[in-house]
Structures are given as structure tokens and as C-alpha cells.
Amino acid sequence: DVVMTQTPLSLPVTPGEPASISCRSSQSLLDSGDGKTYLDWYLQKPGQSPQLLIYTLSNRASGVPDRFSGSGSGTDFTLKISRVEADDVGVYYCMQRMEFPFTFGPGTKVDIK
Amino acid sequence: QVQLVESGGGVVQPGRSLRLSCAASGFTFSNTGMHWVRQAPGKGLEWLAIISYDGGYKYYADSVKGRFTLSRDNSKNTLYLEMNNPRAEDTAIYFCATQLRVAGIDYWGQGTLVTVSS
Numbered sequence: 001d002v003v004m005t006q007t008p009l010s011l012p013v014t015p016g017e018p019a020s021i022s023c024r025s026s027q028s029l030l031d032s033g034d035g036k037t038y039l040d041w042y043l044q045k046p047g048q049s050p051q052l053l054i055y056t057l058s059n060r061a062s063g064v065p066d067r068f069s070g071s072g073s074g075t076d077f078t079l080k081i082s083r084v085e086a087d088d089v090g091v092y093y094c095m096q097r098m099e100f101p102f103t104f105g106p107g108t109k110v111d112i113k
Numbered sequence: 114q115v116q117l118v119e120s121g122g123g124v125v126q127p128g129r130s131l132r133l134s135c136a137a138s139g140f141t142f143s144n145t146g147m148h149w150v151r152q153a154p155g156k157g158l159e160w161l162a163i164i165s166y167d168g169g170y171k172y173y174a175d176s177v178k179g180r181f182t183l184s185r186d187n188s189k190n191t192l193y194l195e196m197n198n199p200r201a202e203d204t205a206i207y208f209c210a211t212q213l214r215v216a217g218i219d220y221w222g223q224g225t226l227v228t229v230s231s
Contacts, residue, residue, distance in 0.1 A: 001175075038216075040218070042218075049221040049222065049223055050150075050158060050210075052215075052218060052219045055215050055217030055219075056216050059215070062215070091157075095158075095160070097217070100172045101173075101174040101175070102160040104157060104158045107157045107158070
């Protein structure tokens with residue numbers, strides 16, 4: 001199975017400041033056939049179900065503010081929040097869809113300093 | 114609007130059985146593959162399984178393979194997860210979810226809590 005790791009696991013943030021979460025996969029998530037990288041980002045706010053933020057490396061899901069961006073290649077990926085807002089708190093997960101079983105990273109808990 | 118509503122959770126004894134349901138509405142269920150994802154108390158997300166739109170293809174994570182069974186009834190717009198021989202480590206919130214509008218799992222239910230305990 002593809003193993004996903006994330007750093008940091010805990011991220012205190014200051015509103016208005018940028019934030020960044022890293023994700024790494026144990027094998028490449030680039031499909032050489034179609035050129036797509038099958039890496040998604042999810043946010044689970046306290047007491048809620050997960051919600052899709054970024055799909056296929058860098059595409060924002062519907063309704064996701066452009067403060068959120070996804071980037072990376074191969075096995076190394078980054079989720080960036082350009083200016084953190086109080087509503088951004090929760091646990092962020094990366095997930096690979098390159099092969100079954102899909103696998104999630106351990107999660108990064110973001111809270112306000 | 115798209116809705117996924119799980120039910121059937123509760124307390125189940127180890128080794129017994131429990132069937133979870135996920136009622137879907139607001140989209141063409143019979144055209145859509147479906148996932149189950151779970152989250153143990155205070156833990157992260159674990160992807161469990163996928164079933165194709167017609168039930169002809171299923172894939173299970175090793176942690177549940179041979180014990181859990183996916184099925185669907187497209188006439189009832191309902192997805193099922195039969196949990197056989199559950200273990201304490203199966204205690205979790207179980208979410209059904211789907212990839213509908215975009216790539217990625219973009220719709221999730223609210224989850225149903227399963228507690229495996231004697």
C-alpha cells in the first residue's frame with residue numbers, strides 16, 4: 001500500500017499569516033499515462049465530516065477560497081493557505097487516489113495561536 | 114441537493130454482525146461509485162472500500178477484507194456495509210461518500226457510530 005506522511009502533525013497559526021502543510025507519499029502519484037497526479041487534500045472541521053479542498057494535486061473544489069492552493073510533484077506535495085482565517089481550523093488530510101487502497105496521511109491539526 | 118444519510122450504527126458484540134445503510138438522494142445513484150471511510154475515536158481517516166455503480170466491482174482495504182461486504186440496491190438508492198465478525202478495533206464513525214462532480218471524494222455523509230463491545 002502507498003504510505004502517506006504529513007508534516008507537521010500540529011500547526012498553530014496566526015490569523016492573516018500564511019501556513020503550509022507538507023505531504024509525502026511512499027511512491028509516485030504521477031500517472032504517466034494521463035499526466036495527472038492523484039493527490040487530494042481534505043479538511044475536517046471540528047465535529048464535521050471531511051470536506052474536499054483540493055483534488056488531483058492543484059484543483060480547488062467548488063466553493064473553496066483561492067487562499068488555498070495545492071502543489072508538488074511525484075512524491076512531495078504542499079498545501080498552502082495564503083492568509084489563515086479563524087474558520088480554517090481543523091485537521092487537514094492528504095489522500096492518494098493513485099491506486100487501491102486509497103490511503104490518507106495521518107492528518108495535520110491546525111489551530112489558532 | 115445531494116444527501117448521503119448513514120444509519121444502522123450502534124453497539125455490537127464482537128463476532129456478531131451489523132449492517133450499515135447509506136441512503137442517497139439528489140443525484141443519479143445508479144450511475145455512481147460509492148466509498149466507505151471510517152474514523153476511530155480521536156484518530157484519522159481510514160479508507161475502507163469502494164463499489165462500482167452497478168455493484169460489479171468492489172475493492173476492500175486489507176483491514177476489512179473477508180469480514181465486511183459491500184452491496185447496493187440501486188432501486189432503493191441505498192448502499193450497504195455488512196460488518197461480520199467485528200472486532201474492538203472496528204469501533205469508529207463510518208462515513209459513506211462519493212466522487213460525484215469532480216475527481217476526489219466530494220460528498221460525504223454525516224457518519225454513523227459503531228461501537229464493538231461485549
